[in-house]
Amino acid sequence: MAQIRVEALDKSFGTFHAVKAASFTVEDGQFLCLLGPSGCGKTTTLRMIAGLELPTAGTIRLGGEDVTMNRASARDIAFVFQLFALYPHMNVRRNIGFPLKCEGIDAVERERRVVEVARILRISHLLDSSVSGLAGGDRQRVALGRAIVREPKCFLMDEPLGALDTEMREAMIHELRALHDRLGATTVYVTHDQLEAMAMADMIAVMNDGVVEQVASPRDIYDRPASLFVADFIGSPPMNFLPFRGSLEAGAQTIRLGEHEVAVPAAREALAESDLVLGVRPEHVRFTDRGMVRGEVYGSEYLGTTQIVTVTTRYGALKARSPASVSFRTGESVGLDFRPDTLSIFDKESGRAIRTALYEGGAHG
Amino acid sequence: MSTANAAHSVVEPSAGTRRFAGSLVILYAVITMIPLIWIVLTSFKSPDDAISYPPKVVFSPSFEGFCNLFTTRSRQTPEFIQTLGPPQGLCDSIARSRNMVVAGPSNYVPRFVNSLIIAFGSTVLAVALGTLSAYGFSRFRVPLKDDLLFFILSTRMMPPIAVAIPIYLMYRTIGLSDTRLGMILLYTSVNVSLAVWLLKGFIDEIPREYEEAAMIDGYTRFQAFVKVVLPQATTGIAATAIFCLIFAWNEYAFAVLLTSGNAQTAPPFIPIIIGEGGQDWPAVAAGTTLFLVPIVVFTVLLRKHLLRGITFGAVRK
Numbered sequence: 128m129a130q131i132r133v134e135a136l137d138k139s140f141g142t143f144h145a146v147k148a149a150s151f152t153v154e155d156g157q158f159l160c161l162l163g164p165s166g167c168g169k170t171t172t173l174r175m176i177a178g179l180e181l182p183t184a185g186t187i188r189l190g191g192e193d194v195t196m197n198r199a200s201a202r203d204i205a206f207v208f209q210l211f212a213l214y215p216h217m218n219v220r221r222n223i224g225f226p227l228k229c230e231g232i233d234a235v236e237r238e239r240r241v242v243e244v245a246r247i248l249r250i251s252h253l254l255d256s257s258v259s260g261l262a263g264g265d266r267q268r269v270a271l272g273r274a275i276v277r278e279p280k281c282f283l284m285d286e287p288l289g290a291l292d293t294e295m296r297e298a299m300i301h302e303l304r305a306l307h308d309r310l311g312a313t314t315v316y317v318t319h320d321q322l323e324a325m326a327m328a329d330m331i332a333v334m335n336d337g338v339v340e341q342v343a344s345p346r347d348i349y350d351r352p353a354s355l356f357v358a359d360f361i362g363s364p365p366m367n368f369l370p371f372r373g374s375l376e377a378g379a380q381t382i383r384l385g386e387h388e389v390a391v392p393a394a395r396e397a398l399a400e401s402d403l404v405l406g407v408r409p410e411h412v413r414f415t416d417r418g419m420v421r422g423e424v425y426g427s428e429y430l431g432t433t434q435i436v437t438v439t440t441r442y443g444a445l446k447a448r449s450p451a452s453v454s455f456r457t458g459e460s461v462g463l464d465f466r467p468d469t470l471s472i473f474d475k476e477s478g479r480a481i482r483t484a485l486y487e488g489g490a491h492g
Numbered sequence: 493m494s495t496a497n498a499a500h501s502v503v504e505p506s507a508g509t510r511r512f513a514g515s516l517v518i519l520y521a522v523i524t525m526i527p528l529i530w531i532v533l534t535s536f537k538s539p540d541d542a543i544s545y546p547p548k549v550v551f552s553p554s555f556e557g558f559c560n561l562f563t564t565r566s567r568q569t570p571e572f573i574q575t576l577g578p579p580q581g582l583c584d585s586i587a588r589s590r591n592m593v594v595a596g597p598s599n600y601v602p603r604f605v606n607s608l609i610i611a612f613g614s615t616v617l618a619v620a621l622g623t624l625s626a627y628g629f630s631r632f633r634v635p636l637k638d639d640l641l642f643f644i645l646s647t648r649m650m651p652p653i654a655v656a657i658p659i660y661l662m663y664r665t666i667g668l669s670d671t672r673l674g675m676i677l678l679y680t681s682v683n684v685s686l687a688v689w690l691l692k693g694f695i696d697e698i699p700r701e702y703e704e705a706a707m708i709d710g711y712t713r714f715q716a717f718v719k720v721v722l723p724q725a726t727t728g729i730a731a732t733a734i735f736c737l738i739f740a741w742n743e744y745a746f747a748v749l750l751t752s753g754n755a756q757t758a759p760p761f762i763p764i765i766i767g768e769g770g771q772d773w774p775a776v777a778a779g780t781t782l783f784l785v786p787i788v789v790f791t792v793l794l795r796k797h798l799l800r801g802i803t804f805g806a807v808r809k
Binding site for chain 2: 177178179198199200202204205206208209210211212214215216225226229230273277
């Protein structure tokens, strides 16, 4: 097992700049998710770590060793593909044993390790079946078996659950995380599904348009998004954005939104007058008659324990999460206010989050 | 028509429909088979029966056609024949009944061997080159890929007769005229375009992940190609090989022009088997019948590869 260090990684395909100066570190034994919409460069980044693509610039270190230009087979990594890539002309046993055979490990030792891996993954009874007859989840287990049998330096997984149905996926999320904890293997996991990433990862690297927007723990990604993109991408429904124009002094604890003063976490930088955006998670919107923002209920979405209420206001449509027990009539006039210590402020132009007390790790909840 | 409807129909076809469809298929098969059956029948007729009118369907079988195919004979007086010892084998006795003696073997066997060497040699070469280049075109960023592929295909667009004379002159100059190597190279160059296009289609269908997985697991690209890609491309390779072989085996125009005494293949040889008083039809038919055998055997041997889609179900799409 080893640390993975990616430094200023760049990749262009002709004129298309797929990955732009991506940098992050995955500590030994950590589970990192590369999260982003399709086409954001996350898979390309993973393939560069694997050695399936060569970077245009930048370095990749595995356990301190520079492997940027090494062949995939010389990196001692394991890769789990979305489509599993089980060799159809081999049965389960030979599929799992294949990497060991490539390394020239003798048949007795090979058999011992294949059986052991099959036991861990609970597929012992399938060892002699053909891979083409297996169900999705079992195929995924065989693919995992092929990855873990060699005890590589790290695991790279490219949307390994993408081809499974929802129910199987739920189960495999827990299995994968349990397997990770058991093996303590450094893992980089690519997904576009934020729930998968939130449920499994120690650290999430959010990518957009080839750029790593933020690398942080799932909680920090959610509570302290570093950019408008991250705030918008993470969370369902995403964060509400209220655009406003204003300036900011260091230490200021309020901003001016229209004619209202809104309390925010203390600013840690000064800003000249510019276009800004106030970010509010739906669960931090409170209904109160004395609320500073007024609007009309447009509709609500019942989710069981909570509901998402859409309210049209002069700042646009805001979504608020409220207990399902409260009932709202469409067209009803309501007042809203926001929990001050949870608000984010972004610079509209660059999308960057303004440094405030929130980002010092003090307040969240 | 009926079979097509039956295949698309949601309702199970009735027994009558099925019988009708079945008999249509059988009728079509019979119509297709008639020329072949006629050739096989002719090969067992005597020369007189072969050209009798109306054509004979019932006749007493004779091996004269096969004997005439494999031997050359010379006419002798009955007195001279009587001075010889007892006939040596079946063919000798048939020849003697027509006042002839067997003078020696014919050229059929060497021509047939030429055909085997040239057709299989060029098929192996074309499929090997085709597989490698199809893999290259399928997996790598080849500069001017589309133009190159079109150029390769365009070699097929010319009628062979248009290039026959230039090739004849070229071959004479470089000494490839009437050699097996020359014919192998010629048929390979014609077939390789077909092989590249067919196999590229098959290899495109094989997900790259297989090789990538193998390369991560410790194989080089070439090892991954041999151990992982080739086994999955067997179906395509078998189909391509059959097409290439059929072309090379049946090719007539170039064979007539470029080969004579040394490297002549069976197709230009068979029609010119002359017997007493003109064309020896039973011998021609016998030559044709035997000529069909290798293709039939090859196709039957590869049939299971043609039918088996081994990648099916291993990758979920």
